[in-house]
Amino acid sequence: MVLAAVGQICSTASMAHNLSQCRILVQKAVAAGAKTLFLPEASDYIASSPSESLSLCRPASQSEFVQGLQSLSRQHKLPINVGVHEPSDSDAQGNVAADQKKKMKNTLLWIDEMGEIVQRYQKVHLFDVEIENGPILRESDSTEAGNKLLPPFSTPVGKVGLMICFDLRFPEPSLHLHRLGATLLTYPSAFTVPTGLAHWSPLLRARAIETQSYVIAAAQCGPHNEKRVSYGHSMVVSPWGEVVGELGGEWKGEPELLVCDVDAEKVESVRRGMPLKRRWDVYAEV
Numbered sequence: 001m002v003l004a005a006v007g008q009i010c011s012t013a014s015m016a017h018n019l020s021q022c023r024i025l026v027q028k029a030v031a032a033g034a035k036t037l038f039l040p041e042a043s044d045y046i047a048s049s050p051s052e053s054l055s056l057c058r059p060a061s062q063s064e065f066v067q068g069l070q071s072l073s074r075q076h077k078l079p080i081n082v083g084v085h086e087p088s089d090s091d092a093q094g095n096v097a098a099d100q101k102k103k104m105k106n107t108l109l110w111i112d113e114m115g116e117i118v119q120r121y122q123k124v125h126l127f128d129v130e131i132e133n134g135p136i137l138r139e140s141d142s143t144e145a146g147n148k149l150l151p152p153f154s155t156p157v158g159k160v161g162l163m164i165c166f167d168l169r170f171p172e173p174s175l176h177l178h179r180l181g182a183t184l185l186t187y188p189s190a191f192t193v194p195t196g197l198a199h200w201s202p203l204l205r206a207r208a209i210e211t212q213s214y215v216i217a218a219a220q221c222g223p224h225n226e227k228r229v230s231y232g233h234s235m236v237v238s239p240w241g242e243v244v245g246e247l248g249g250e251w252k253g254e255p256e257l258l259v260c261d262v263d264a265e266k267v268e269s270v271r272r273g274m275p276l277k278r279r280w281d282v283y284a285e286v
C-alpha cells in the first residue's frame with residue numbers, strides 16, 4: 001500500500017497566492033508520508049475573464065507557479081500532478097490576425113520526484129455550456145482542445161491515466177486508458193456548483209466501477225472571484241466504487257489535504273473477482 005495525497009485549493013488570479021496554497025499542501029503531504037500529490041485543474045490561476053486568463057498564460061519554463069512546484073517536488077522528492085494553463089503552439093486557424101491573441105492549452109503536468117515535467121496531457125473535451133439557471137461558460141473561445149490521450153505511465157501510485165474535469169462526462173477515454181493498462185485515473189477539476197451537485201459523485205464512482213481502477217479527483221473549491229465559484233468535494237474512489245476519501249464543498253479560507261491508501265492488490269482482486277469480459281461481437285469496440 002502507498003499513500004496518495006489530494007489537495008483542494010481556491011485559485012485566484014494571483015499565481016504567488018496559489019503557489020503558497022500549494023506549498024502548504026506539499027508540506028502536509030510530505031509530513032503524512034504521501035508518495036504523490038494530486039492538485040486541481042487550473043491550479044496556477046483562475047481569472048475573471050478569458051482575456052485576463054490569456055494575459056496570465058505563459059510557458060511552464062517561464063511560469064513562477066510551475067517553477068515553484070518543480071523546486072518543491074525536487075526538494076521533497078515528491079511527484080506532483082497539477083493542472084495549469086499553457087500557451088498553444090499555434091492559433092486555432094493557423095493564421096490569426098496580428099492583434100488576435102493566441103489560445104491557451106488546459107494541461108495536466110506530471111512532475112517527477114526530481115522536479116522534471118515528464119508527462120503532459122492537454123484537455124481533449126472543452127466545457128461549452130449554457131445551462132438555464134446555471135453556468136454559461138465557453139472554454140473553447142480561449143482554449144485549444146488537445147487531440148490525443150497519453151498512454152498510461154508507471155508512478156509510485158500505479159499506472160496513471162490522465163484526464164481533466166469535463167473529460168469525466170465521457171466514458172470512452174477512461175475505457176480506452178483502462179484497456180491500455182491504467183490502474184488509476186485522474187480528473188483534476190474546477191466543477192461548477194450546480195453541475196457538481198447534480199453529477200460529480202456518481203460520475204466519479206461510475207468511472208471507477210467501469211474501469212475497476214482508482215479514481216483521484218482533486219478539486220478547486222469556493223469563490224475564485226466575484227463571478228466564479230467551484231464545487232470542491234475532492235474525492236478518491238476505489239476500484240470497487242467506494243468513496244475512500246472526500247473533502248467538503250465549503251471553502252474554509254485555507255487549502256485542505258486528503259490522504260488515502262492506494263492498494264495495487266485491490267485493483268487486482270476486484271478485476272480477478274469480476275472479470276468484465278467485453279462482447280465486441282455484439283456492440284462497437286471502444
Ligand SMILES: O=C(O)CNC(=O)[C@H](CS)NC(=O)CCC(=O)C(=O)O
Binds near residue numbers: 042045189195196
Ligand atoms: O477556466 C479555467 O481557467 C480552467 N478551466 C475550467 O475551469 C474548466 C473550463 S471552464 N471547467 C470545467 O471543465 C468544469 C466542468 C463542469 O463543471 C462540468 O462538467 O459540469
